[in-house]
Amino acid sequence: MFSKILIANRGEIAVRIIRTCREMGIETVAIYSEADNDALHINMADECYCIGAPRVSESYLNMDAIIMVAKKTGAKAIHPGYGMLSENPLFAKKCEENDIVLIGPSHEVIRDMGQKDKAREIAIKAGVNVTPGSDILNDYNEAKEFAKVCGYPVILKARSGGGGKGIRIVREENELKNAFDSVKKEAKSSFGDDDVFIEKYLENVKHVEVQILADKYGNVIVLGDRDCSVQRKNQKLIEECPAPMLSENMRRKMYDASIRLAKEVGYYTVGTVEFLVQGEEFYFMEMNTRLQVEHSVTEMALGIDIVKWQIRTAADVKIPFSQDDVKTDKYAIECRICAENEKDFSPSTGEVKLLHIPGGPDVRFDSALYQNLLITPFYDSMLGKLIVGASSREDAIRKMKSALSEFVLVGVENNRELYMKFMGNDLFVNGTYDTKICQEIL
Numbered sequence: 001m002f003s004k005i006l007i008a009n010r011g012e013i014a015v016r017i018i019r020t021c022r023e024m025g026i027e028t029v030a031i032y033s034e035a036d037n038d039a040l041h042i043n044m045a046d047e048c049y050c051i052g053a054p055r056v057s058e059s060y061l062n063m064d065a066i067i068m069v070a071k072k073t074g075a076k077a078i079h080p081g082y083g084m085l086s087e088n089p090l091f092a093k094k095c096e097e098n099d100i101v102l103i104g105p106s107h108e109v110i111r112d113m114g115q116k117d118k119a120r121e122i123a124i125k126a127g128v129n130v131t132p133g134s135d136i137l138n139d140y141n142e143a144k145e146f147a148k149v150c151g152y153p154v155i156l157k158a159r160s161g162g163g164g165k166g167i168r169i170v171r172e173e174n175e176l177k178n179a180f181d182s183v184k185k186e187a188k189s190s191f192g193d194d195d196v197f198i199e200k201y202l203e204n205v206k207h208v209e210v211q212i213l214a215d216k217y218g219n220v221i222v223l224g225d226r227d228c229s230v231q232r233k234n235q236k237l238i239e240e241c242p243a244p245m246l247s248e249n250m251r252r253k254m255y256d257a258s259i260r261l262a263k264e265v266g267y268y269t270v271g272t273v274e275f276l277v278q279g280e281e282f283y284f285m286e287m288n289t290r291l292q293v294e295h296s297v298t299e300m301a302l303g304i305d306i307v308k309w310q311i312r313t314a315a316d317v318k319i320p321f322s323q324d325d326v327k328t329d330k331y332a333i334e335c336r337i338c339a340e341n342e343k344d345f346s347p348s349t350g351e352v353k354l355l356h357i358p359g360g361p362d363v364r365f366d367s368a369l370y371q372n373l374l375i376t377p378f379y380d381s382m383l384g385k386l387i388v389g390a391s392s393r394e395d396a397i398r399k400m401k402s403a404l405s406e407f408v409l410v411g412v413e414n415n416r417e418l419y420m421k422f423m424g425n426d427l428f429v430n431g432t433y434d435t436k437i438c439q440e441i442l
Contacts, residue, residue, distance in 0.1 A: 009081030158187030244431030
C-alpha cells in the first residue's frame with residue numbers, strides 16, 4: 001500500500017480523497033494555485049505546495065511541476081481526481097516514466113478509451129452494441145454524405161475530450177456546415193485535436209452508466225448503475241442510483257457488456273461505462289477512465305467507499321469479494337450545487353457569507369466550502385454535491401426536498417431552487433423522464 005499520495009486536483013474532490021487517505025493511514029500532499037491559498041484541501045493535507053498562477057494551464061495542468069513535487073515529497077502515487085489531468089494519457093505516461101503510480105488505468109487504456117472512435121472499435125470487438133457512426137471525417141463533404149445515408153438527426157462528436165464540449169446535434173442538412181466547423185474549432189481549442197466523426201442521434205433516450213471496479217488480476221465487479229439523464233447542455237445535474245425504469249433483464253445485459261468491455265481493454269481500478277437507453281435497447285456511448293463526479297451517489301446506495309477501492313486496486317490489491325456480495329441497500333439521489341445565476345445559468349462568484357449544511361441520517365454534502373471562502377472565476381462552477389439515501393425512491397425524493405429546503409448558501413448565487421423544481425416535477429417523480437427533461441422544466 002502507498003504511504004504517501006499526491007492529489008493533483010482541488011476543491012471538493014481533493015477534500016474527498018484526503019478524507020479517505022486519512023482513514024487508510026496514508027499521508028497526503030496537496031498542490032494549489034495562487035488563487036487557492038485559502039482552500040480547504042491545502043489545510044487538510046499533511047503537506048501542501050503552490051505550483052503556479054490561478055489559471056489551470058499554469059498550475060493544476062502543469063504536469064512537470066506536479067511530478068516534481070511528487071518526487072520531492074517522496075509520494076509514490078498521484079490521485080488525479082476527476083477533470084484536470086485525470087484522463088490525460090501523456091500525464092499518465094509521464095508518471096509511469098518517473099516510477100510514480102497514477103491511480104487509474106494504464107496510459108494506453110486512457111489513450112484508447114479517450115479517443116471516441118477507437119473506443120467504438122473496442123466496444124464492437126467486445127460485442128457491445130453501438131449506434132451507427134462514421135470513421136474520422138476528412139472534410140465537410142464526407143460529413144454531408146454520411147449524414148444523408150445515416151439520416152437526420154445526427155450528432156457530431158470530437159474524437160478527444162469530454163465535459164460536454166465538442167458535441168453538436170444537427171437536425172437538418174442546412175445546419176451541418178456551421179456545426180461541423182464549430183465542433184472542429186472547439187475541439188482544437190479545448191483538446192488540441194480537431195478530428196470529428198458522426199453518429200446517429202437517438203431521440204427520447206435515457207443516459208445510464210455502469211460503475212465498474214477492476215483489479216490487476218482480471219477480476220471485474222459491477223458496482224451498480226446510475227441514471228444521469230437530467231442534463232443541461234450535456235452537463236449532468238442530477239444522478240440516481242439505481243436507475244429507475246430499468247428492467248432487470250436490461251440491467252443484467254448492461255452489466256455483462258460493461259464487464260466484457262473492461263476485460264477487452266485490460267482495465268483496472270475504477271471506471272464507468274456509459275450507455276444510451278431507448279426502450280429495451282442500449283448503446284455504448286463512452287467509457288470514463290477515472291473516478292466520476294457522481295461516484296458519491298453510488299457510495300450512498302451501496303455502502304462501499306469507491307475511492308478506497310480505487311486506491312487499493314491501483315496498489316495491486318486483489319478484490320476480495322464477488323459480484324454476489326455487492327448489494328444495493330438504499331435508493332440514492334445526488335444534486336450538483338453550482339455557483340451560477342438562476343436566470344441565465346452564467347457562473348457566479350462572491351464570498352460565502354453564510355453556509356448551513358443539512359444533516360440527518362443518510363444525508364451527505366461533499367464540498368470544500370466554508371464560511372468566508374471566496375469563490376473565484378478561475379475554476380468549475382460546482383460547489384458541492386448534496387446526496388441523500390432512503391429505502392425507496394419515493395422516500396429519497398422526499399428526503400432530497402427536505403435537505404434542499406434546509407440548505408443555505410448566502411453570498412454566492414446557486415442553483416438550489418432549480419432542484420426544488422425537479423423534485424416536484426411529475427416526469428422526474430414517476431421516473432419516466434429522459435435527456436429532454438430540462439426542456440420541460442427550464
